[in-house]
Amino acid sequence: QIQLVQSGPELKKPGESVKISCKASGYTFTNYGMYWVKQAPGQGLQYMGWINTETGKPTYADDFKGRFVFFLETSASTAYLQINNLKNEDMATYFCARSWGFDYWGQGVMVTVSS
Amino acid sequence: DVVLTQTPSILSATIGQSVSISCRSSQSLLDSDGNTYLYWFLQRPGQSPQRLIYLVSNLGSGVPNRFSGSGSGTDFTLKISGVEAEDLGVYYCMQATHAPRTFGGGTKLELK
Numbered sequence: 001q002i003q004l005v006q007s008g009p010e011l012k013k014p015g016e017s018v019k020i021s022c023k024a025s026g027y028t029f030t031n032y033g034m035y036w037v038k039q040a041p042g043q044g045l046q047y048m049g050w051i052n053t054e055t056g057k058p059t060y061a062d063d064f065k066g067r068f069v070f071f072l073e074t075s076a077s078t079a080y081l082q083i084n085n086l087k088n089e090d091m092a093t094y095f096c097a098r099s100w101g102f103d104y105w106g107q108g109v110m111v112t113v114s115s
Numbered sequence: 116d117v118v119l120t121q122t123p124s125i126l127s128a129t130i131g132q133s134v135s136i137s138c139r140s141s142q143s144l145l146d147s148d149g150n151t152y153l154y155w156f157l158q159r160p161g162q163s164p165q166r167l168i169y170l171v172s173n174l175g176s177g178v179p180n181r182f183s184g185s186g187s188g189t190d191f192t193l194k195i196s197g198v199e200a201e202d203l204g205v206y207y208c209m210q211a212t213h214a215p216r217t218f219g220g221g222t223k224l225e226l227k
Binding site (some may be wrong): 047062 | 154156159163164165166169175177205207210211215216217218219220221
């Protein structure tokens with residue numbers, strides 16, 4: 001069956017970097033784009049952007065240009081989100097979601113930023 | 116960016132009651148390809164979102180048929196015909212017609 005399994009929770013200090021993984025299984029990884037969504041504590045969903053899993057080209061929503069990086073390890077059917085120079089406002093749960101239609105979601109990764 | 120306004124923000128219902136959630140867009144969501152890229156999701160407490168409806172009115176895989184979606188242009192509705200306990204959580208609409216994608220603010224469905 002189709003699954004997106006994300007890495008575990010992270011505790012980081014401001015200024016550090018974090019790398020979150022999203023491992024896909026049950027389908028051909030390169031046939032569907034991978035999307036990223038942020039959910040701050042107690043808040044709604046915010047679209048971050050997506051990565052073309054065939055070409056590796058990322059596209060970022062305006063609020064996520066600069067410190068956020070999407071990349072792939074295609075041989076491992078895995079997409080990554082890296083956040084550099086962490087800020088307090090990056091504290092959130094980050095979801096990956098498959099395809100244009102967001103038909104499957106990962107379980108989410110909670111990132112805590114605290115000094 | 117396209118703004119999606121969901122109403123109500125909180126919806127109290129009894130088991131078996133039929134309810135509707137509105138999602139209004141600041142721009143038409145009809146794409147030049149003829150599709151309308153409006154989706155509905157349910158996020159149960161402590162879980163990741165689950166897609167319920169795609170392209171306005173198409174039921175997602177495994178989604179019970181008590182859920183239905185309708186609308187066009189800028190006005191869209193999700194209806195639940197007979198709320199069940201497992202339907203409680205926060206509902207979000209999302210548009211993918213215009214970049215960037217945007218979500219509505221959410222509607223929390225709770226038991227009365």
